Amino acid sequence: MNEILSAILSAEATAADFAALPLPESYRAITVHKDETEMFTGVDPAGKDPRKSLHLDEVPVPELGPGEALVAVMASSVNYNSVWSSLFEPLPTFAFLERYGRRGKLAKRHDLPYHVIGSDLAGVVLRTGPGVQVWKPGDEVVAHCLSVELESSDGHDDTMMDPEQRIWGFETNFGGLAELALVRSNQLMPKPRHLTWEEAAAPGLVNSTAYRQLVSRNGAQMKQGDNVLIWGASGGLGSYATQLALAGGAIPVCVVSTPQKAAICRSMGAEAIIDRDAEGYRFWRDENTQDPPEWKRFGKRIRELTGGEDVDIVFEHPGRETFGASVFVARKGGTIVTCASTSGYEHQYDNRYLWMSLKRIIGSHFANYREAWEANRLVAKGRIHPTLSKVYPLEETGQAAFDVYGNVHHGKVGVLCLAPTEGLGVRDEEMRARHVGAFNRFRSPAVPQAGAV
Structure with missing residues (x-):
């Protein structure tokens, strides 16, 4: 592994040099274990701790199949699906691996008593399998997390519709929170040259997800002038939704929970901001009863910020806690587009406000290959920027996941x-100099670092 790292750090090694490097027999990876899937059964959500379930293991290098690539991972990042994996919710990911393994010999590689997780990476191609023409050893890449078979016609218009669509590192093994990763070659995209390894690894899943939700014809098809309500606007997903709205000429209405998060949104260029904790919004009277007057108070506040207009699009991902309010506040004919349910999967809303006002609810899941490519292109062109607030070493991934689970990031x-340190991997210093302030806005001294309680 030291030889591989030395070749990457030299920035002078050729494709032939990388192809000649010997592969190690094993590598370090963040895993969950199949025999621990019941460890949080009966535990209150506040007592569940990813630091207990995520392990740093030495695992064998997987066999490389046709159309695949083995990548040396310089950096990765934590997404909420890694938190779900660590908590074995909504079900242990081993169920996905077992189902995948039944497809055949190559798929059986994924069905193991451990799961290497992680759905982002930035790194360097080491090997490619038979049939790979576009990528070669030594190429600096990022990876999107869409894994598809495309043996059915269903996926050929929109690859997310493939019956065998999976999220790499969540529903497949050999993910990106590791020193090596196994991906399909069509997951690879060029690493933005002006970014460090850790910066380049950050946008992949969330930026692509937000792009499909807001911009794509498969999502809300956002246009100039749209008012867009963005829940968690300074978070992993929301921070990219906010940037996409601003870059596309829309008006983001950013919902946050602290003054520091509001300041981050302002630094991105947003002006309409609601601190839901400071303004005391509580959309549920108790566990079973929503509070429609709070929806109305929330809608009134939105109109105060938009010059009397309701929102055209609601960027939904909290789920149960906010969904009733989201349906209510969307304008007549508006769109609620949802990609997750971090506060609960069983949504409740008053259907009168949906059908009588001709609103639409759109389900959106990650992004197809083209959408992921377009989202990465915006990053490469400096139109969308990484939103890193803190970086941990691989051995402290459990703490990183704990931060995300506690929403303190x-x-x-x-x-x-x-990567031995932060700050490596920049190939275009001139372009970087034009945008460096944007890379650091989430690391401002005024903003508490991830992990602060």
Whole structure:
């Protein structure tokens, strides 16, 4: 592994040099264990701790199959699906691996008593399998997390519709929170040259997800002038939704929970901001009863910020806690687009406000290959920026996931895998100099670092 790292750090090694490097027999990886899936059964959510379930293990290098690539991972990041994996919720990810393994010999590689997790990476291609033409050893890449078979016609218009669509590192093994990762070659995209390894690893999953939700024809098809309500606007997903809204000429209405998070949104260029904790919004009277007057108070506050207009689009991902309010506040004919349910999967809303006002609810899950490529292109062109607030070494991934689970982070939390320090990997210093302030806005001294309680 030291030889691989030395070649990457030299920035002078050729494709032939990388192809000639011997592969190690094993590598370090963050895993969950199949025999621990019941460890949090009956535990109150506040007592569940990813630091107890995430392990740093030495695991064998997987066999490389046709159309695949083995990547040396310089950096990765923590997404909420890694938190779900660590808590074995909504079900242990081993159920996904077992189902995948039944597809055949190559798929059986994924069905193991451990699961290497992680759905982001920035790194360097080491090997490619038969049939790979576009990528070669030594290429600096990032990876999106869409894994598809495309043996059915269903996926050929929109790859997310493939019956065998999976999220790499969540529903497949050999993910990105590791020193090496196994991906399909069509997951690879060029690493933005002006970014460090850890910065380049941060946008992948969340930026692509937000792009499909807001911009794509498969999502809300946001246009100039749209008012867009963004829940958790300074978080991992919301920070990219806010940037996409601003870059696309829309008006983000940013919902946050602290003054520090409000300040981050302002630094991105947003003006309409609601601190839901400071303004005391509580959309549920108790566990079983929502509070419609709070929806109305929330809608009134939105109109105060937009010059009397309701929102055209609601960027939904909290789920149960906010969904009733989201349906209510969308304008007549408006769109609620949802990609997650971090506060609970069983949503409740008053259907009168949906059908009588001709609103739409759109389910959106990650992004297809083209959407992921377009989202990465915006990063490469300096139109969308990484939102890193803190970076941990690989051995402290459990703490990184704990931060995300507790929502004490801002933007994205990164993880150094093979990279020995932060700040490496920049190939275009001139472009970087034009945007460096944007990279650091989530690390402002005025903003508490991830992990602060």
